[in-house]
Amino acid sequence: MLGSEQLFAINPAFNESAFIGCFKDAYVNQVAEPFIKNGCCLLKLPFSCASFENFFQPDLSFASQLFKSTEELVDKVESEARLLPFEPRCNDMFTFKQSVDIINLLKDEQHVEYKSSILVKLRSFLLSDVLPWLEKLTGATLERDRIDFTSSIYSTHDVLLCHDDELDNRRIAFIWYLVPEDWDASVEGGCLELFSCQPEEQLHVPAIGEKPTAPIYPWKITASIPPRRNMFAFFEPSSYSFHQVAETLGSRDRLSLHGWFHGPPLPRPSERCHPTSVPLVSPIHVEEELVYCWINPFYLDMRQQAKIRRRFVKSSEIQLVNFLKLEEWERACNALSSVTESAWSVCGPFNRKHFDVLSEVSKYATQTDAVPEPLRELYRLFRSEAMLVILSDLTGIRLHPSALASDTKVEDVKPPATKHARLEPDSDCAPNAISTSPHATGDPEMAALNDPQFRRWRTGYYTLLADSDVMDTAWRLECVLHLGGYGQPNAQNATENSLSDRVTTWQQLWGGQLVYIAGDEKSELLSVLPVDNALTLVYTGPGTASFIKYINHAARPCPLKGCSNGSETCLSAFDLSVVYHEPASERQSDDESNVVDDAESSSNEDVVDSELEAENEDS
Numbered sequence: 001m002l003g004s005e006q007l008f009a010i011n012p013a014f015n016e017s018a019f020i021g022c023f024k025d026a027y028v029n030q031v032a033e034p035f036i037k038n039g040c041c042l043l044k045l046p047f048s049c050a051s052f053e054n055f056f057q058p059d060l061s062f063a064s065q066l067f068k069s070t071e072e073l074v075d076k077v078e079s080e081a082r083l084l085p086f087e088p089r090c091n092d093m094f095t096f097k098q099s100v101d102i103i104n105l106l107k108d109e110q111h112v113e114y115k116s117s118i119l120v121k122l123r124s125f126l127l128s129d130v131l132p133w134l135e136k137l138t139g140a141t142l143e144r145d146r147i148d149f150t151s152s153i154y155s156t157h158d159v160l161l162c163h164d165d166e167l168d169n170r171r172i173a174f175i176w177y178l179v180p181e182d183w184d185a186s187v188e189g190g191c192l193e194l195f196s197c198q199p200e201e202q203l204h205v206p207a208i209g210e211k212p213t214a215p216i217y218p219w220k221i222t223a224s225i226p227p228r229r230n231m232f233a234f235f236e237p238s239s240y241s242f243h244q245v246a247e248t249l250g251s252r253d254r255l256s257l258h259g260w261f262h263g264p265p266l267p268r269p270s271e272r273c274h275p276t277s278v279p280l281v282s283p284i285h286v287e288e289e290l291v292y293c294w295i296n297p298f299y300l301d302m303r304q305q306a307k308i309r310r311r312f313v314k315s316s317e318i319q320l321v322n323f324l325k326l327e328e329w330e331r332a333c334n335a336l337s338s339v340t341e342s343a344w345s346v347c348g349p350f351n352r353k354h355f356d357v358l359s360e361v362s363k364y365a366t367q368t369d370a371v372p373e374p375l376r377e378l379y380r381l382f383r384s385e386a387m388l389v390i391l392s393d394l395t396g397i398r399l400h401p402s403a404l405a406s407d408t409k410v411e412d413v414k415p416p417a418t419k420h421a422r423l424e425p426d427s428d429c430a431p432n433a434i435s436t437s438p439h440a441t442g443d444p445e446m447a448a449l450n451d452p453q454f455r456r457w458r459t460g461y462y463t464l465l466a467d468s469d470v471m472d473t474a475w476r477l478e479c480v481l482h483l484g485g486y487g488q489p490n491a492q493n494a495t496e497n498s499l500s501d502r503v504t505t506w507q508q509l510w511g512g513q514l515v516y517i518a519g520d521e522k523s524e525l526l527s528v529l530p531v532d533n534a535l536t537l538v539y540t541g542p543g544t545a546s547f548i549k550y551i552n553h554a555a556r557p558c559p560l561k562g563c564s565n566g567s568e569t570c571l572s573a574f575d576l577s578v579v580y581h582e583p584a585s586e587r588q589s590d591d592e593s594n595v596v597d598d599a600e601s602s603s604n605e606d607v608v609d610s611e612l613e614a615e616n617e618d619s
Contacts, residue, residue: 485573
């Protein structure tokens with residue numbers, strides 16, 4: 001058992017007064033050139049971030065009796081760290097395993113040996129020696145007895161996406177790396193990546209505590225710090241300090257000890273607005289021929305619509321496979337494969353989302369960048385009043401005044417509480433005519449919608465819960481048409497309409513799922529695995545949000561129809577995303593629903609399932 005003696009020391013090269021003076025001058029100076037000396041590298045852009053190689057050494061007065069070398073000391077810390085209890089942590093922003101805070105080892109009455117462990121001694125050393133050293137380097141004033149200190153393990157495909165670390169009184173973030181000596185970041189990943197928030201024409205070294213005069217957003221990775229064994233790194237969380245831990249790619253894990261020192265908070269900008277929110281648009285009128293040309297007639301049949309509607313009213317979600325006619329779906333895939341690279345634009349900022357979006361679909365661009373006609377047709381279809389009527393008849397949500405006009409009702413089914421569904425009663429009658437009025441703007445009985453987006457998904461792409469206006473919006477029908485790159489369901493599931501237990505060539509371990517959570521719940525409400533030519537419909541309301549899980553480097557999208565081998569398009573998946581907002585006339589308190597007997601409800605659902613499967617198979 002270790003005694004009370006000091007075990008650690010800072011590398012003398014970094015603790016000499018001459019080095020500290022030179023470092024501080026470079027740190028407070030707003031000069032862009034990095035400061036490099038004695039294994040230290042201080043980057044000034046995109047924000048100040050310093051790293052120190054071979055940082056910790058044994059204290060010569062005592063530790064040399066226990067550890068013959070720095071390597072032995074570091075090995076001992078690593079072996080103790082790996083014995084900590086780690087809990088998996090996973091949400092929209094990260095996936096890794098994290099230990100309890102080291103301070104909890106001091107409170108563990110069942111394991112007294114922890115109180116004299118090397119990790120507890122390291123925590124004490126951080127407060128007694130590293131904290132005042134950091135104050136000398138930076139000029140920051142830190143709380144003498146407060147530190148957050150924990151350990152994380154990033155295994156294969158684990159990642160921590162773009163964020164700024166600004167929280168409470170965090171003043172200095174630090175990381176000590178315990179990766180293998182021969183860690184190769186070019187193969188194994190795990191770099192600390194820094195984002196620039198500034199336009200090139202306004203690029204400058206941010207002063208410590210500088211409050212931006214205009215909203216800033218992370219758009220580009222401009223620095224990457226590969227982890228090295230016994231390397232210590234730190235930066236001050238600020239309005240500019242957007243960073244991420246890149247995906248771990250190899251079979252070995254990335255172990256680190258890290259945390260925050262605390263102090264008076266720096267000035268912060270006012271709440272950032274959403275710089276790339278999808279605009280609201282009004283529905284348009286389209287010719288009926290466009291509807292019948294594209295949509296699988298199975299989903300236009302009044303009997304099938306009634307069955308689908310029953311199921312949707314109960315669950316508030318459904319995935320409709322083979323939604324487009326086969327020949328038209330292939331046309332769309334061919335069109336996607338022919339889109340020029342210049343027609344795609346990156347959609348961010350990266351602390352909210354990262355994917356590509358097809359630009360100017362609704363406008364005629366230059367001949368080089370022109371969006372192919374099949375994609376324009378799909379865009380018009382999903383923006384049309386006709387689509388509002390069809391979706392109303394499929395879901396029971398009154399998105400258009402011409403929908404669900406019949407007084408003939410079927411049994412209402414109350415949906416699960418977690419879905420918060422608020423649906424109109426079902427109808428077994430024929431659907432209404434799909435031709436509609438071209439004048440939709442301002443109609444309180446007609447849904448508004450976000451401009452339909454064609455999105456391209458690749459390795460490293462994602463959306464975060466921070467991306468939207470989602471947590472405070474009204475009731476809405478979220479619609480995603482998975483176009484290509486995902487693969488088809490297995491034959492036995494080809495006609496199944498449930499979103500659970502579906503098997504496709506797109507693997508769950510790759511990421512890319514559409515996930516829904518409630519604001520007051522940690523568990524997922526729904527996770528949707530995408531399928532080629534499937535329409536996912538989810539009815540959701542205030543306090544419920546969705547995101548696309550980070551797509552990791554294991555992902556292998558299926559080639560599109562018409563895509564040549566080796567093409568960049570073959571490395572991508574594609575969808576069309578639209579959100580339909582419930583009309584103002586429908587935004588009222590929930591009407592009371594008639595609840596059918598559980599046994600009858602279960603029986604009805606089984607009938608709907610079997611009928612849908614059999615009849616879609618026949619069609």
